[in-house]
Amino acid sequence: MTYVITQNCCNDASCVPVCPVNCIHPTPEEPGYGTTEMLYIDPDGCIDCGACLDACPVSAIEPDYDLPAESLPFLELNAAYYRDPAHRDYDPTPYKEPAPRTWTGAPTGPLKVAVVGTGPAASYAVQHLLSQRGVDIAIDVFERLLTPWGLVRFGVAPDHLSTKNAAEPFGRALRSRNVRVFLDVTVGEDVTHEQLAERYHAVMYGVGASRDRRLGVEGEDLPGSHAATDFVGWYNGHPDHAASEFDLAVERAVIVGNGNVALDVARVLAKDPEALVATDIAEHALEALRASSIKEIRVVARRGADASAFTTPELIGLKEALGPRLIRSADLGALGAGGAPLDRYKRDLIEGLPTEVPDGDRPVVVLDYCKTPVAIVGDERVEAVRFARTRIDPGTGPTSVTDETDDVSAGLVIRSVGYRAQPIKDLPFDEERAVVPNEHGRVVDPSTGTTVPGAFVTGWVKRGPSGVIGTNRRCARETVDALLEDWEVGRLGEPTDATDVTSILPRVTDLEAWKALDAHERTSGRAAGRPRAKVADRDAQLAVIAAALSTD
Numbered sequence: 001m002t003y004v005i006t007q008n009c010c011n012d013a014s015c016v017p018v019c020p021v022n023c024i025h026p027t028p029e030e031p032g033y034g035t036t037e038m039l040y041i042d043p044d045g046c047i048d049c050g051a052c053l054d055a056c057p058v059s060a061i062e063p064d065y066d067l068p069a070e071s072l073p074f075l076e077l078n079a080a081y082y083r084d085p086a087h088r089d090y091d092p093t094p095y096k097e098p099a100p101r102t103w104t105g106a107p108t109g110p111l112k113v114a115v116v117g118t119g120p121a122a123s124y125a126v127q128h129l130l131s132q133r134g135v136d137i138a139i140d141v142f143e144r145l146l147t148p149w150g151l152v153r154f155g156v157a158p159d160h161l162s163t164k165n166a167a168e169p170f171g172r173a174l175r176s177r178n179v180r181v182f183l184d185v186t187v188g189e190d191v192t193h194e195q196l197a198e199r200y201h202a203v204m205y206g207v208g209a210s211r212d213r214r215l216g217v218e219g220e221d222l223p224g225s226h227a228a229t230d231f232v233g234w235y236n237g238h239p240d241h242a243a244s245e246f247d248l249a250v251e252r253a254v255i256v257g258n259g260n261v262a263l264d265v266a267r268v269l270a271k272d273p274e275a276l277v278a279t280d281i282a283e284h285a286l287e288a289l290r291a292s293s294i295k296e297i298r299v300v301a302r303r304g305a306d307a308s309a310f311t312t313p314e315l316i317g318l319k320e321a322l323g324p325r326l327i328r329s330a331d332l333g334a335l336g337a338g339g340a341p342l343d344r345y346k347r348d349l350i351e352g353l354p355t356e357v358p359d360g361d362r363p364v365v366v367l368d369y370c371k372t373p374v375a376i377v378g379d380e381r382v383e384a385v386r387f388a389r390t391r392i393d394p395g396t397g398p399t400s401v402t403d404e405t406d407d408v409s410a411g412l413v414i415r416s417v418g419y420r421a422q423p424i425k426d427l428p429f430d431e432e433r434a435v436v437p438n439e440h441g442r443v444v445d446p447s448t449g450t451t452v453p454g455a456f457v458t459g460w461v462k463r464g465p466s467g468v469i470g471t472n473r474r475c476a477r478e479t480v481d482a483l484l485e486d487w488e489v490g491r492l493g494e495p496t497d498a499t500d501v502t503s504i505l506p507r508v509t510d511l512e513a514w515k516a517l518d519a520h521e522r523t524s525g526r527a528a529g530r531p532r533a534k535v536a537d538r539d540a541q542l543a544v545i546a547a548a549l550s551t552d
Helices: 051-055 073-083 120-130 161-174 193-199 228-235 260-270 283-290 312-325 341-351 471-488 511-527 538-550
Strands: 003-005 061-063 111-116 137-142 179-182 202-205 225-227 252-256 296-300 326-328 364-368 371-377 384-392 399-409 412-415 442-445 450-457
Touching (some): 073 312, 111 120, 111 193, 120 137, 120 471, 193 202, 193 450, 225 228, 228 283, 228 412, 252 399, 312 326, 312 364, 450 471, 511 538
Parallel strands (some): 111 202, 252 296, 252 412, 296 364
Antiparallel strands (some): 003 061, 384 399
């Protein structure tokens, strides 16, 4: 028997150090870790000890004898990783995570750190700060919303419930006696970076990337054309997007881009709404999907199938959800020569999809390739997307746009071509890369090449929108280590204002508010047979919190 990692893998690598034979790769110290689609268990190296099963925070590991039929492709996927010569001859010595340092040369007195954000990047940073030895640390966490967890709550698709379990250890960290949490505080508006810098040795930002990238084509802002960030926020109950409206009384939706978010959007649009009842999808989205008239969702990519941006686990998950309703276009682009076993396996899965629309009235999803959007067409709203044919050299080589165009009728367009971080007030920002300039998490002023004292970043605002939830664990560790090194050698100045930050906040909403809202959502969800019934409107959230806390 061997254990198998499946599509819910969060990549945080908690399973790696507990493996006694080092058969789970890539490890956090290997070059491919930052870009890997998931982690893989070597079927020939696994000794069936089960240690990884208990360590996995999202229940992504299963024994091979217990795999449901739809998960059987993961047996081959895990094995395919080790067919690559570069991954075969690993050292069987158990991998050890770097041990927390004991900081013996640190200054006396508590290290005061402000952490902005409560998503994975910020939460992993809090965890790593709390794990240090020889340091008395006081951490204040600031969150713009009334709800924590960022990407876990608002980015993970509602039908990926086990992935949301990644937030459980984050909750334990925020409940530590060394941590205070201030919700409903927008840093840059309610309190400035300068005010925080006066009160803390260091201010660390883990605020993610919440803006969408633009297509830059005519008609992009027509009604009916939306960013994936808006659509995902809408169905996940994000307060900023709860009032958004999407016309689903159309026959075809076109999704431009084919990353994991694009596949999430396609799956939510195509799935039987009743199959989403048992998830935490926002109620307003569930009702809209029940009334949807969409018959086809076309996921369109500029390159060929060899360069599909979605991960193989997401493709397997989509096929599991839709079965024969997942089809592909006839032209997948030129087949590249060679290629890694994992890339060939993904291409084989795509080639194995049907090309004909099955009988039935449920929506189909079409994976379409070799098309570049040149315009969104319509008078008063979206009527079609104009695509130019893309000429592709074999494999993932250069592409060129031809003069051959075609209008694909559509009433809904979702642009899913990437995310961008927003500038942070009072810190430098690289508009081209959409990140805060930094070295190992230390914010750098590009005009002088010097670090901004006491300012740090982690997560997507640090490195760009790459990786998944667990990838932020190593990223946060690097930033925290840089912060502690600066503190140990005296590069962090002492706070200049001794007044508590609560004296300058317009309101103090602590973790008790979230506990009240969380309990309400869970209780309401159970009554409806759901894990939680999200309260999406901010005023409604405040009302729930006020009612709960007034009775305590």
